[in-house]
Amino acid sequence: MKNTTLPQLYQEMRRVRTFEERVGELFVRGQSAGSMLHLSIGEESAAVGVCARMRDGDTFTTHHRGHGIFLARGADPDRMMAEIAGKDTGYCHGKGGSMHIADMGLGHLGANAIVGGGIPAVVGAGLSARHQKSGAVSVAFFGDGATGQGILYESMNMAALWKLPVMFVCINNQYGMGTRIDQATANPDLHERAAAFGLAARTVDGLEVEDVVEAATDLMEQARGGTPAFLAIDCYRFYGHARKDKSPYREELEEEEGRKKDPVLQAREKLLTTGLMDTAELDALDDEIAREMDAAIDFAIAGEEPQMQSMFRDVYAPTEPEPEPVRTRLDRILAQG
């Protein structure tokens, strides 16, 4: 388990914030493979606060806005940025991209671009953890939009029925694409739904990362003991749904207000007022992180494009012979040079 002092939490949140800013930059520079890049700026306390309580061997799935979560679980920003750039040097050699990064070495069962789509996998990973007596917890990260999907309720019921070491983390950034939660959800107290299924359930304000850590500590302990848990974390999505979205569906005034709820600045202020760090130390840390993420951009841009032949690999597990149509197509492409 990671140390969870405020300076460390701040550092991790700043890394997420800066990484996401650099992803936006990658897009502006025309170096991202896709334009559908979903930034988690404003939600850093959710990723960092929950991941602070995860251990080696724990598994997780994320939604389409999952860069920060993977980073907070220990991902290499170079390989993440390269994947977002669609390069062979990325985590998935360019086949997954921003919305489908997976890496079993870090327990990442996969980001998923279908709203709610990754949730049931943690039920199975929880079953697996119990069967293999690994002591692991499996955590599903998703947005408030996924509370509109039936699969969340199927999964919570099964997790509770079978008393699995599973935790559901709803990052409530108030928007499902362009639709505000109050336009989509009859009862905005999301944890009440989970409680109805017998889960240990809470909602926490994401402004203070330490509050998130505290809630995650309690709930993950319960999950590890076989009482599945649900944590809703209230925050605000600072920017549009995806990098291109200019948020025409909400007022600028609302955005200004929303962005005041900034967990990174909040932690920074607290570090200053409590005297844990001074401005010079914080600036030096921020600069160091900026250099780390600049290097990730450089790594991504310098990476090789994937070889065309590799497109036909990995349709099935790597040890398996490929099915004939793939070979036929591959031969054709190679013959064309």
Add this chain to the structure above:
Amino acid sequence: MTQSNERKLTIARSMAEALAQEMRRDEKVFVMGEDLAALGGVYGNTRGLADEFGTDRIRDTPISETAFIGAAVGAAMDGMRPVVELMFVDFFGVCFDAIYNLMAKNIYFSGGSVKVPMVLMTSTGGGYSDAGQHSQCVYGTFAHLPGMKVVAPSNAYDAKGLMTAAIRDDSPVVYMYHKGLQGMGWLGTEEGAIVHTPEEDYTVPIGKAAIARKGTDVTIVSLGIGVHHALRAAETLAEGGVEAEVVDLRSLVPLDRDTIRESVAKTGRLIVVDEDYSSYGVAAEVIATVVENEITNLKAPPKRVAYPDVPIPFARVMEQFCLPNAQKIVAAYKELQTA
């Protein structure tokens, strides 16, 4: 002629035997789905297994197909080897996201760094007036989409060997068994599916077709119950001196195109028998496999004997009219002759 050393099993029993042997061999194998433990599966393929393995490893689930198929994906990625059952393939409508967006794509998305060793077994086929949400085959729907292997046995020997191979495979395998071949009395009994099945474990390779009957005059390609229609048609044709070769595909993905092409190169005539809807399906793929490759060795245009493009009707007379059978195959051969 039954030899004394023959050990004839139904497909239901051979599937259960394969599951049991693999569960004994590998602690990581478990089975999950609706009504598998106490009931033993609607089609008998898990009968008796809960007694030996307990209800943790033969696990009954809520009626939540997306959740338990999606859960199997997570368990498989985390090192287990789950077998899940979608009770009727027709129910794919509620859970195709877990099947196609999760199960079938995660190996590829990860760039090959993860494995998804799981089996999705599911019942197919009609003929017993259960109407259009309990009687489809939808082979083409599954075989069309990359990332899943697809098998469909026609007899107990293949059923056991394909199940064993599927469980040991590191990729997701969709195992489509036909209700009419299970050997459950209430669905009628297809004697041809009840064949000698060795007691020891063995695999039937995924992606290899079998020649169910050798012949020289026409190739009849089919799968599942269609193989038995084809064999009966071949007997009728043989009475008129026509020797039909029957190819049992056994696997749809990967498709054994070589065996299909070699047979048609020999016979020059092709009929495909498919209980799935006629258009955009397995029959079309088999025909394309032949004509894309070589057209000069065909003596007549290929034929499909497949389900008409209508939702499966309830009324007995209507459903029976739609289903492929031996008479239709013989009629198709006669049309080939006049073509």
